[in-house]
Amino acid sequence: MKIVILGAGPAGLGAAWRLNELGTADWLLLEAAPHAGGLASSFTDEAGFTWDIGGHINFSHYAYFDAFLDGVIPADGWLRHQRQSYVWIRGRFVPYPFQNNIGLLAPEETLRCLLGLLRLKGRPAAPAAHFDEWIEAGFGEGIAELFLRPYNLKIWAHPLDQLSASWVGERVATVDFERVLANVVHRREDAGWGPNSVFRYPLRGGTGALWRACAGALPPERIHFNAAATHVDLDRRIVLTSDGRAHGFDCLISTIPLPVLLRIARRRELAGAVEGRLLHTATHAVGIGLQGAPNPAIAGKNWLYFPEPNCPFYRVTVLSNYSPHNVPRDGEYWSLLCETAESPYRPAAADPAAAAVEGLRNAGLLQDSDSIVARWHYRAPYGYPVPSLERDAALGEVLPALERAGVYSRGRFGAWKYEVSNQDHTFMQGVEAVSHLLLGEPEVTLPCPGAVNGSRS
Numbered sequence: 001m002k003i004v005i006l007g008a009g010p011a012g013l014g015a016a017w018r019l020n021e022l023g024t025a026d027w028l029l030l031e032a033a034p035h036a037g038g039l040a041s042s043f044t045d046e047a048g049f050t051w052d053i054g055g056h057i058n059f060s061h062y063a064y065f066d067a068f069l070d071g072v073i074p075a076d077g078w079l080r081h082q083r084q085s086y087v088w089i090r091g092r093f094v095p096y097p098f099q100n101n102i103g104l105l106a107p108e109e110t111l112r113c114l115l116g117l118l119r120l121k122g123r124p125a126a127p128a129a130h131f132d133e134w135i136e137a138g139f140g141e142g143i144a145e146l147f148l149r150p151y152n153l154k155i156w157a158h159p160l161d162q163l164s165a166s167w168v169g170e171r172v173a174t175v176d177f178e179r180v181l182a183n184v185v186h187r188r189e190d191a192g193w194g195p196n197s198v199f200r201y202p203l204r205g206g207t208g209a210l211w212r213a214c215a216g217a218l219p220p221e222r223i224h225f226n227a228a229a230t231h232v233d234l235d236r237r238i239v240l241t242s243d244g245r246a247h248g249f250d251c252l253i254s255t256i257p258l259p260v261l262l263r264i265a266r267r268r269e270l271a272g273a274v275e276g277r278l279l280h281t282a283t284h285a286v287g288i289g290l291q292g293a294p295n296p297a298i299a300g301k302n303w304l305y306f307p308e309p310n311c312p313f314y315r316v317t318v319l320s321n322y323s324p325h326n327v328p329r330d331g332e333y334w335s336l337l338c339e340t341a342e343s344p345y346r347p348a349a350a351d352p353a354a355a356a357v358e359g360l361r362n363a364g365l366l367q368d369s370d371s372i373v374a375r376w377h378y379r380a381p382y383g384y385p386v387p388s389l390e391r392d393a394a395l396g397e398v399l400p401a402l403e404r405a406g407v408y409s410r411g412r413f414g415a416w417k418y419e420v421s422n423q424d425h426t427f428m429q430g431v432e433a434v435s436h437l438l439l440g441e442p443e444v445t446l447p448c449p450g451a452v453n454g455s456r457s
Contacts, residue, residue, distance in 0.1 A: 001437070003027040004239055004247050005430075006229050007255035009038020010423045011411030013214045014430025015253045017068065020218055022438060029218075030241055032228030035208075036215035038255070039380060039412065040423055042206025047374040048328035049289040049335050054383075055303045055317035056207040057081075057199040058423060064431065065424040069200070072213045078200045079323055087305045088363055089147060093297070095189050096305065098147045099139060099175055103184030109146060110184060116140025117177055130389060134165035139175055151307035154314035157281045157343035158386055167387040167419040204325045207423075229256065232265040234405045253433050255411035255426075257382050258398065265407075273397045277390035278416055282342040283383025286356040287319070287335060288366070289327070289374030294320065294334035295365055304365075311359025312349060313338040333373070336360065341383065353377050385416040408433045415446050 003019060005012045008031035019027045035041060044050045060066045069078075086093040090109065095101045102113040117140045128134035131152070136144045152160055183190045202209040215223060228242040232252065239247045254261050259278060262271040298304075303317040317337040324330035338356040342348040349355035353375045360366040385391075395416060402409055410429040412421040420429070428445045435441040 001026065001250045002248065003251045003253060003434070003437070004249040005029045005253045005255070006239070006261075007031060007038060007411065007414075008033070008036040008211075008215060008223065008225075009255055009411060009426065010040055010211065011255040011414060011426040011430040012038070012253070013211060013218075014427035015255075015410070015434050016218055016222070016430070017214060017427075018431040018434040019438075020222075022434070024438065027222060028247055029223045030227045030229060030239065030247070031223065031225050032242070034225050035212065036223075036225075037208040037211040039383075040207050040211055042208030043376070043378070044206075045287070045289070045374055045376050047289055049287060049333070049374050049376065050206040050319070050323075050326040051285065051287040051335075051337060051376050051378070052207045052317075052319065053285050053378055053380055054283060054339050055315055055337060056423065057201055057302075057322075058207070058210065059199040060424045062424055062428055065427060068214075068427070069210070072217060073202060073210060077203050077209075079203055080198065080200050081302060081322070083197050083199060084301045085303050085305070086301060087147065087151075087307065089307060091364075093301075093304070098305075099143050100180060100183060100190040102143065102180065103187055104189070105146075109142075113140065113142035113146065114181070114184065116142030116144070117175060117180065121177070128165045130161045131163035131165045131168075131387075132160035134168070135160070143175075147307050150309070151305060151314060154307065154346075155281075155341055156384070156386055157341040157346035158279055158388075159345065162279070162386075162388055164387050164389050164391065166392065167417075201322045203323055206319075206323075206326065210423075229264060232261065232407075234265055234267065234407065237406060250406065251437055252407045253430065254407055254409045255414045255430070257413040258409050258416055261402075261407075261409060261414070262398070270398050270401055274394045277388060277394040279343075279386035279388040279391075280382055280413070281346075281384045281386060282348070283380040284340040284342060284348055284352045285376075285378045285380070286313075286338045286340070286353050287374065287376035288338070288353075288357060288360065288372060289333060289335050289376070290366075291333050291371045291373045295367070295370070298334075298336075298365065306359075306363060308363075310362040312352075312355045313340045313359055315339045316360070316363075316365065335374075336365065342379075348379075352379075382413050385413055385418050385421065387418050391416060408437070410446065417446060420445050 005015050016029045042052050085096040087098045135148045231240040298318050319326045319337050320334040327333035411426045432443040436443050
């Protein structure tokens, strides 16, 4: 079986890693960019600041992925952090998750949130028709109006009644009322929830260092960079690439965005099945490099959430706190990475970097006296796959049809499942696709009702 992989992000590299591990010789990885990493790439600017495309961190749900991390980068090449993330709201920092820490708000706002939760007591549970309904049914109008609605409108950049609630899982901490009430009474911080409460980050080179090291450990003759897929002929099972080559395959593992794959495969009936049903945002990552002493307010903090309208971004990562090598010289420079979503409902600013600086000043993270020495901007046209109401139905039609044609669409935008699109999830989607094809093992990460291999629930 000859296997061709499209895309050298975590999913494509996961597939290549597993193929190489199994000793399979007949495979090829095609990547449009001149480097590996995809959305998990990192870049170093002319001033010496290292930037990621978003606030990426490494934590794991899998022993296999943990072993991979340990094998690709040695122990002294990792930094480990206890998560320190906060919501900036009403002029103060409230630890994440917000709903566990409402006691740290002003008294009238704490009361508003508690009353909203109390009104839910005894109310019969009912399936939520959409994400906005799920928010109010689970958290009450106080938490919904103060934080969850404005924040989620920023990050998803789509009306919340266009999103399903099927994806939430471990992504959103639900409310334990007794725990919240105890935190309020004792004025106690409660910040340990979630699978990423402890995470690791490469000492040098940003998040992308992991994926560059992964690609470097694979046979170089099997990875073609600057080779974007321009046409996929599903009948003849041939991929044409921008470097003028044709590559035959028995099986194709595609990690490029699903609508792009359908377009270059010229399958209009499948493209029509996802049109208007698979929604996404673009991400603007803006890095601000600064010289001098860091703002004391960010000491020890990893990332910050911003629900309020006086800044365009939904999250700011203090990259200089992730690694001292993310800045030219530790102690003399610091850096902030801002993430803003773009969609037809939320157009981008004409100058995203200027808008980010203004927002940082509005939020008090930058002062007029701070010396900005670097501005970096990267637009990822595919940033977040939006879990729209019709997403699962569309995927249930298209993914099985592709599999019948020998194409496995996997990864963050290949499978369009936000709930399993962390770096570990997407890497394992590639690993599991190969293990299924060659060993008959079930794919467990990607839930896809109706898939033809029958291995997922």
